[in-house]
Amino acid sequence: MAEGKxxxxxxxxxxxxxxxxxxxxxxxxxxxxxxxxxxxxxxEPVSLDDIADALDQSKSNISINIRGLVDWHLVRRVSVPGSRRDHYEAATDFWRVMQEIMERRFRWNLRQVIATCDETERTASEKTSARDKDRRFVEQRLAALRQFAAGVDAGIEAFSQGNAVSPDLMHGTPGKKRRKS
Amino acid sequence: MAEGKxxxxxxxxxxxxxxxxxxxxxxxxxxxxxxxxxxxxxxEPVSLDDIADALDQSKSNISINIRGLVDWHLVRRVSVPGSRRDHYEAATDFWRVMQEIMERRFRWNLRQVIATCDETERTASEKTSARDKDRRFVEQRLAALRQFAAGVDAGIEAFSQGNAVSPDLMHGTPGKKRRKS
DNA sequence: GTTTGTGTTTAGAATATTTCGAACATACTG
DNA sequence: CAGTATGTTCGAAATATTCTAAACACAAAC
Incomplete structure (x- = not known):
């Protein structure tokens, strides 16, 4: 509307x-x-119907999809003085968006992995019939995966808080075991 | 097969x-x-059919999907002496996998954004009919997005090469304009 | 060279996701 | 309060994805 052809x-x-x-x-x-x-x-902020119009989509579809954008802070809902309609404008703080994604997507995913490792270990230790060798193998693998996920998780957290993150802090040189400090 | 019930x-x-x-x-x-x-x-490495069997999926489906895993270096194809079949085993170098994903997914995606900014700017400057004010607005926005994407891209590259990455190097304090150097 | 074992491709069936328009709910207008 | 403008929800239609079984290709075994 405000922009030329x-x-x-x-x-x-x-x-x-x-x-x-x-x-x-x-x-x-x-x-x-x-x-x-x-x-x-x-x-200028744009109304729902104008967006639907411009992108050739139904109003309901835009309504649904724009909610996700607002969720991730990529778009803001603003009120425009003259009009009763909701208007939307793009956010420009991409940094914030990135943090949001890292928190709510990546870290959440990593925790899911960690939780699965924990749950698997619990389940495995309930049943004691497996041969020791197998047990130890599984536990070692679960520990390795959990450690990796926890490391990345911690790295992202640090990064989110403004700290620098260096790769070697995260990957504990796989293959050889290493003491924590 | 090698593992107990x-x-x-x-x-x-x-x-x-x-x-x-x-x-x-x-x-x-x-x-x-x-x-x-x-x-x-x-x-132990597991054959295609055993995987299909264990997961209750068709062989062809496993075949297709395992290719992706091999692509991302999450799984290796190994040959087992006695058998003619392909066997597969999980990789344990998650760090490598993460790098792979960062390179081939995230960075590729960022470049896509950068390329779109460039292309848009070229298209916009061909047509000169728009009012100066609008033109400048668009160009400023494209520049901001490109700068963000380029910054993150550079950050990931550095990280991939083993360097530490600090957040404030990446986000150029939005809102206020800043000179390049 | 034929047969047998193996992974891949392919066409279609099954399933999941996206999209639409109508019905609904809500809040503003007069 | 009636009427209108607006966003959301809902069920069905359209579309895309995932999965299967059969056909295929290729190599090893006989």
Missing amino acids: TIKRAGAVFVEGMGAAFATSGVLSQLQGRIFGLLYLDP | TIKRAGAVFVEGMGAAFATSGVLSQLQGRIFGLLYLDP
């Missing part, structure tokens, strides 16, 4: 590019990428 | 846990997680 052309390139990028991100969908692309190049 | 029970917990973890990873599928889970707790 030419920008709209360039906008189409950007919108589709963001769609492609988001689609392969594993975090957000193609449509969410396109929505973000549209908003990011528009200086 | 009890380990198999615990194994089921682990297999399903890995399936769940991988499913939400955005990189690999649930089935791939289950395959990895199975192999990771087995000291």
